[in-house]
Amino acid sequence: MGRGARGRRAATTAALLAATVTAALAAGCTGGGGGPGDDGRGSPKESGQGESPSARGPSALVVKIDNASPARPHTGVDAADVVYAEQVEGGLSRLMAVYATRLPETVGPVRSARESDLELLRQYGRPTLAFSGAQKKLLPLIGEAPLRAETPGNAADAFFRDSGRPTPHNLYLRPERLVPEAPGTSALTTGFHYGAAPAGGTATASRTVRYPAAGFTFTWSDSRDRWLVGMDGMPATTADGQRMAAATVVVQYVKVRESAFRDFLGNNTPYTETVGSGKATVLRDGRAWDVRWKREKAVDGTTFTTGDGTPVNFAKGQVWVVFAKTP
Missing domain, CATH: 3.50.90.10 (YerB-like)
Incomplete structure (x- = not known):
């Protein structure tokens, strides 16, 4: 593509973005x-939004x-x-x-x-x-x-x-x-594996992940065979009053760094890096497994494996992945 074509394409993209932003602001929503x-x-x-879902x-x-x-x-x-x-x-x-x-x-x-x-x-x-x-x-x-x-x-x-x-x-x-x-x-091109629980694990009643001004707690329920979700010290429920629950919870330790963006108060927006490798904890069936996670490229899903490289199966049902800052 020549410089002139690239310039016209960049100008067209910028114009589309500007037009959409203007419309959004006018809508006020x-x-x-x-x-x-x-x-x-x-x-x-x-760009290309007009293409059909089948395409x-x-x-x-x-x-x-x-x-x-x-x-x-x-x-x-x-x-x-x-x-x-x-x-x-x-x-x-x-x-x-x-x-x-x-x-x-x-x-x-x-x-x-x-x-x-x-x-x-x-x-x-x-x-x-x-x-x-x-x-x-x-x-x-x-x-x-x-x-x-x-x-x-x-x-x-x-x-x-x-x-x-x-x-x-x-x-x-x-x-x-x-x-x-x-x-x-x-x-669901996540790289997750589902099936029977891996061997071992540690019996775990609950697990809490804390952010500076927020927190998540997952408490095992034998009767529901699920991890009940808590947020900021309170039970998390849906709008119809049902308790939120997950079949599998992953606490994935990642690098959290500053980004180039700030909010209107001047607070920096954290950037959570999800490509790379590190430690994680997988919770299922009332037990916890300390595992390794790996995602080589952005287009790849994330794999979770035991120390010998065996994929860790998740339980069938909803998965929560909580990104926590690597200690």
């Missing part, structure tokens, strides 16, 4: 209204979920196949839910994207990412990423505000308006 990280509002329009192949729906106290209880998170928990500005936490085998009627509250989301999502091929917006300087990176970006700025009919909740914790998504049907298990 992308940024989340002053929460951490929402200092720049916008919603990139993905892209089955792809997962991924939704960024608000996890501040006013955002709870959540809706639709219990239907996700995988839930990622990460640290964001101010030591708080945010969730990212991945849907492949079933789609709930509603998901939310929806919040903004982060730079490290782009690295994490490369393993899913070309997923659909639903989020409320992003910092203005991050928009070009999202626009260049191999994903289908969907926000209220370019898919207004898929999002709505709940008048019974305070802004910015009241934006919700109707998944079927973005993805007509669940793509199926083939969209």
Whole structure:
């Protein structure tokens, strides 16, 4: 491609991003209204978004979920196949839910994207990412990423505000308006293995992961055969009053560093590195295994193995991956 063609392409991409940001701001519904990280509002329009789903192949729906106290209880998170928990500005936490085998009627509250989301999502091929917006300087990176970006700025009919909740914790998504049907298990290109529990393990009643201003606790329930989820010292429930629970929990120790971005208060946005290798703890069946994780390239899934290299099987059901800073 010649310099002139590259220049025209770059100008076209910039124009599309600018037009979408303008539309999003005019709609007044992308940024989340002053929460951490929402200092720049916008919603990139993905180039190639007009291509048909069949041309892209089955792809997962991924939704960024608000996890501040006013955002709870959540809706639709219990239907996700995988839930990622990460640290964001101010030591708080945010969730990212991945849907492949079933789609709930509603998901939310929806919040903004982060730079490290782009690295994490490369393993899913070309997923659909639903989020409320992003910092203005991050928009070009999202626009260049191999994903289908969907926000209220370019898919207004898929999002709505709940008048019974305070802004910015009241934006919700109707998944079927973005993805007509669940793509199926083939969209879960995570590298995870499922099956019988590995040998050994240590009997474990609960496990807590703490961020500077947030925390997750997973407590084993024999009666439900699941890890009951707690957030910030309180039981985590869905909007219909059901206790959130996971079949498998992974505490993955990763490098968390500063990024090039800050929120509107000046707090740096943490960047969670998910490519590389390190230690992890896998919780299933009331037991814990200390394992190794490895992800050589961004397009690869993450493998979890015992000391001799044997893959660690997860239990059938929802998986929570909590990213914790390597000690």
